[in-house]
């Protein structure tokens with residue numbers, strides 16, 4: 534495109550009946566606010582990114598970063614932080630977008646070189662804003678157990694996280710001088726303001742920034758009951774803080790998993806195999822093993838978690854029964870015939886851990902059907918999605 538034609542295009546764009554940057558006169562729409570809210574937003578995104586990445590790795594049996602088996606509450610904490618950081622980011626992002634909105638209508642610069650820089654800069658902001666909105670919306674809906682999409686949530690949310698954080702780094706790098714100046718100056722300083730700013734608004738910049746933080750805090754308290762039992766009564770947004778049978782919520786019921794009759798069948802037997810050796814154990818056989826009780830949390834990737842007292846057979850005792858050596862991973866199968874969680878790989882560190890149980894009871898009573906009757910896996914510091922219910926078979930891998 535010739536410079537002349539570009540100039541014509543720019544002139545045409547300028548004459549369109551759109552708002553201009555100068556149409557916005559509020560003092561609140563300022564770099565002073567954008568930078569301050571941006572710092573908190575950045576903290577939320579970094580926390581969500583690190584904890585989300587950890588969770589993604591924890592669910593991947595081939596990950597180079599394996600979760601340790603201690604402390605038993607670690608994954609519960611990181612996944613709680615993940616969902617709460619994302620929740621706090623929602624009001625912060627809204628205020629931040631509002632504060633920079635006039636920039637969307639800034640006239641393009643006149644020089645070709647500057648236009649190219651502007652395109653790059655705006656492009657990175659477009660990627661950042663759209664990926665941030667995508668991440669927060671899908672995350673929020675997922676935590677609310679509503680899945681109105683057809684794509685694979687975990688893979689998509691994970692891929693977009695890298696794009697979002699990449700665009701965030703580019704954005705911060707480009708804006709560093711203005712961020713530095715805005716944070717160094719008093720919040721009411723007019724130093725970085727647009728020319729079009731009008732009179733004194735009904736709200737001070739300080740009040741707006743504090744309100745944004747307060748809204749983030751309220752959003753956190755309103756959801757934290759998903760993870761923090763003490764907050765259950767005030768957490769109006771906590772989707773699965775409800776008690777559930779045996780004191781713990783249910784993610785997938787036996788009916789939804791299609792295992793109601795198989796799980797209650799009289800001839801149920803757990804198969805355990807190692808090499809050529811095979812053992813078949815009824816529920817009564819399992820009850821004849823030494824029963825142990827441990828307090829371990831179910832920490833769902835969708836942000837809720839709850840502690841239970843699980844009673845059952847130490848997994849290692851079952852592996853010993855087929856003569857399997859230590860240091861072997863175990864494939865855990867469920868009675869469920871479909872769905873991604875019907876089979877999970879239990880890495881050796883978890884299979885050999887003293888706290889890992891094939892649970893038969895929860896909080897003092899026989900496991901209910903929805904919690905995984907006749908038997909379910911419960912291991913320390915393991916994502917909820919991998920705590921397989923309705924276990925039918927354990928295969929010790931070579």
Ligand SMILES: Nc1nc2c(c(=O)[nH]1)N[C@H]1C(S)=C(S)[C@@H](COP(=O)(O)O)O[C@H]1N2
Pocket residue numbers: 781782783784785790831832833834867868869872874875903904905917918919920921922923
């Ligand atoms: N077979 C099977 N096991 C499963 C699931 C499933 O869908 N199928 N859901 C998992 C998920 S996502 C969670 S959070 C926990 C929840 O356990 P609970 O319902 O006993 O609280 O079970 C896990 N075990």
Ligand SMILES: [Mo]
Pocket residue numbers: 784832833834835917918
């Ligand atoms: Mo879950």
